[in-house]
Amino acid sequence: MLNRAVLLGRLTKDPEMRYTPSGTAVTTFTLAIDRRMTNQQGERETDFLPIVVWSKLAELCAQYLKKGQQAAVEGRIQVRNYENKEGRRVYVTEIVAENVQFLSGGQGQGGEPSYAGGFDKPASSFGGSGGGGRSRDSFNDNPFADDQKPIDISDDDLPF
Structure with a gap:
Protein backbone atom coordinates (compact mmCIF):
# COMPACT_ATOMS: atom_id res chain seq x y z
CA MET A 1 0.00 0.00 0.00
CA LEU A 2 1.16 3.50 -0.75
CA ASN A 3 0.07 6.81 0.72
CA ARG A 4 2.37 9.59 -0.55
CA ALA A 5 1.62 13.18 -1.41
CA VAL A 6 4.11 15.57 -3.02
CA LEU A 7 2.84 19.14 -3.24
CA LEU A 8 4.22 22.46 -4.41
CA GLY A 9 2.34 25.65 -3.56
CA ARG A 10 2.27 28.93 -1.67
CA LEU A 11 1.27 29.53 1.93
CA THR A 12 -2.06 31.35 2.27
CA LYS A 13 -1.08 32.82 5.66
CA ASP A 14 1.67 32.54 8.26
CA PRO A 15 1.92 29.08 9.90
CA GLU A 16 0.31 28.59 13.30
CA MET A 17 2.25 26.63 15.93
CA ARG A 18 1.00 25.20 19.20
CA TYR A 19 2.11 22.52 21.61
CA THR A 20 0.26 19.37 22.66
CA PRO A 21 -0.27 18.77 26.40
CA SER A 22 2.79 16.48 26.29
CA GLY A 23 4.93 19.29 24.85
CA THR A 24 5.16 18.20 21.19
CA ALA A 25 5.17 21.05 18.68
CA VAL A 26 2.54 20.98 15.93
CA THR A 27 2.34 23.56 13.14
CA THR A 28 -0.47 23.96 10.63
CA PHE A 29 -0.65 25.95 7.43
CA THR A 30 -2.52 25.89 4.14
CA LEU A 31 -0.92 25.53 0.70
CA ALA A 32 -2.63 27.09 -2.32
CA ILE A 33 -1.98 24.92 -5.36
CA ASP A 34 -3.12 25.92 -8.85
CA ARG A 35 -4.70 23.17 -10.91
CA ARG A 36 -3.04 22.30 -14.17
CA MET A 37 -6.19 22.53 -16.30
CA THR A 38 -8.47 25.54 -16.74
CA ASN A 39 -12.21 25.58 -16.11
CA GLN A 40 -14.89 26.38 -18.73
CA GLN A 41 -14.23 30.13 -18.30
CA GLY A 42 -10.53 29.60 -19.10
CA GLU A 43 -9.45 30.28 -15.51
CA ARG A 44 -7.23 28.11 -13.37
CA GLU A 45 -8.84 26.89 -10.18
CA THR A 46 -6.90 26.59 -6.94
CA ASP A 47 -6.97 23.90 -4.29
CA PHE A 48 -6.31 24.87 -0.67
CA LEU A 49 -4.78 21.94 1.20
CA PRO A 50 -4.27 21.88 4.97
CA ILE A 51 -0.79 20.78 6.09
CA VAL A 52 0.14 19.47 9.56
CA TYR A 64 11.00 30.23 8.66
CA LEU A 65 7.83 29.96 6.55
CA LYS A 66 5.70 33.03 5.89
CA LYS A 67 2.55 33.94 3.99
CA GLY A 68 3.09 33.89 0.20
CA GLN A 69 6.26 31.81 0.40
CA GLN A 70 6.57 28.87 -1.94
CA ALA A 71 7.10 25.49 -0.29
CA ALA A 72 7.24 21.85 -1.32
CA VAL A 73 5.70 19.32 1.04
CA GLU A 74 6.13 15.57 1.03
CA GLY A 75 3.95 13.50 3.32
CA ARG A 76 0.88 11.34 3.64
CA ILE A 77 -2.84 11.99 3.30
CA GLN A 78 -4.77 11.55 6.53
CA VAL A 79 -8.52 11.54 7.07
CA ARG A 80 -9.72 11.96 10.64
CA ASN A 81 -13.14 12.57 12.10
CA TYR A 82 -14.72 13.93 15.23
CA GLU A 83 -18.14 14.81 16.58
CA ASN A 84 -18.89 18.56 16.66
CA LYS A 85 -20.95 20.46 19.26
CA GLU A 86 -24.16 19.76 17.34
CA GLY A 87 -23.48 16.01 17.48
CA ARG A 88 -22.63 15.70 13.76
CA ARG A 89 -19.69 13.66 12.50
CA VAL A 90 -17.12 15.94 10.79
CA TYR A 91 -14.45 14.52 8.47
CA VAL A 92 -11.15 16.34 7.94
CA THR A 93 -8.67 15.51 5.17
CA GLU A 94 -5.15 16.88 5.62
CA ILE A 95 -1.54 16.25 4.63
CA VAL A 96 0.80 15.16 7.43
CA ALA A 97 4.17 16.50 6.29
CA GLU A 98 7.30 14.42 6.69
CA ASN A 99 9.55 16.72 4.65
CA VAL A 100 9.17 20.43 3.87
CA GLN A 101 11.37 22.36 1.44
CA PHE A 102 11.43 26.16 1.90
CA LEU A 103 11.69 27.42 -1.68
CA SER A 104 11.21 31.17 -2.05
CA GLY A 105 10.09 34.43 -0.54
CA GLY A 106 11.53 33.78 2.91
CA GLN A 107 14.51 35.22 4.76
CA GLY A 108 16.91 34.89 1.80
CA GLN A 109 17.03 37.29 -1.12
CA GLY A 110 17.49 36.81 -4.86
CA GLY A 111 16.39 33.19 -4.99
CA GLU A 112 18.95 32.04 -2.42
CA PRO A 113 17.78 29.50 0.14
CA SER A 114 17.17 30.72 3.68
CA TYR A 115 19.67 29.51 6.26
CA ALA A 116 18.74 28.71 9.82
CA GLY A 117 21.23 29.97 12.36
CA GLY A 118 23.03 27.23 14.25
CA PHE A 119 22.35 24.50 11.68
CA ASP A 120 24.78 23.12 9.12
CA LYS A 121 22.37 22.92 6.20
CA PRO A 122 19.96 25.37 4.57
CA ALA A 123 16.46 25.67 5.95
CA SER A 124 15.26 24.53 2.52
CA SER A 125 16.67 21.08 3.23
CA PHE A 126 15.15 20.19 6.59
CA GLY A 127 13.27 16.91 6.65
CA GLY A 128 11.13 15.26 9.24
CA SER A 129 13.27 12.13 9.55
CA GLY A 130 16.13 13.86 11.33
CA GLY A 131 18.63 13.57 8.49
CA GLY A 132 21.46 12.50 10.80
CA GLY A 133 24.84 13.40 9.38
CA ARG A 134 23.81 13.89 5.78
CA SER A 135 25.84 16.46 3.94
CA ARG A 136 24.38 19.24 1.83
CA ASP A 137 25.50 17.39 -1.33
CA SER A 138 23.24 14.44 -0.53
CA PHE A 139 20.22 16.68 -1.22
CA ASN A 140 21.22 17.34 -4.86
CA ASP A 141 19.08 14.46 -6.13
CA ASN A 142 15.97 16.19 -4.73
CA PRO A 143 14.12 18.07 -7.52
CA PHE A 144 12.84 20.64 -4.99
CA ALA A 145 16.25 21.47 -3.50
CA ASP A 146 18.02 24.79 -4.02
CA ASP A 147 17.84 25.38 -7.79
CA GLN A 148 14.56 27.40 -7.66
CA LYS A 149 13.68 26.32 -11.22
CA PRO A 150 10.35 24.84 -12.34
CA ILE A 151 10.26 21.06 -12.52
CA ASP A 152 9.68 19.70 -16.01
CA ILE A 153 7.34 16.70 -15.73
CA SER A 154 5.62 15.26 -18.77
CA ASP A 155 2.31 13.40 -18.69
CA ASP A 156 4.25 10.20 -19.45
CA ASP A 157 6.04 10.52 -16.10
CA LEU A 158 2.80 10.46 -14.10
CA PRO A 159 1.40 7.13 -12.90
CA PHE A 160 -2.22 8.11 -13.55
Missing part, protein backbone atom coordinates in the same frame (compact mmCIF):
# COMPACT_ATOMS: atom_id res chain seq x y z
CA VAL A 53 3.78 19.28 10.68
CA TRP A 54 5.05 17.73 13.93
CA SER A 55 8.03 18.02 16.32
CA LYS A 56 11.27 19.84 15.36
CA LEU A 57 10.18 20.27 11.74
CA ALA A 58 7.03 22.01 13.05
CA GLU A 59 9.16 24.51 14.96
CA LEU A 60 11.33 25.17 11.89
CA CYS A 61 8.28 25.69 9.66
CA ALA A 62 6.75 28.12 12.15
CA GLN A 63 10.03 30.04 12.35
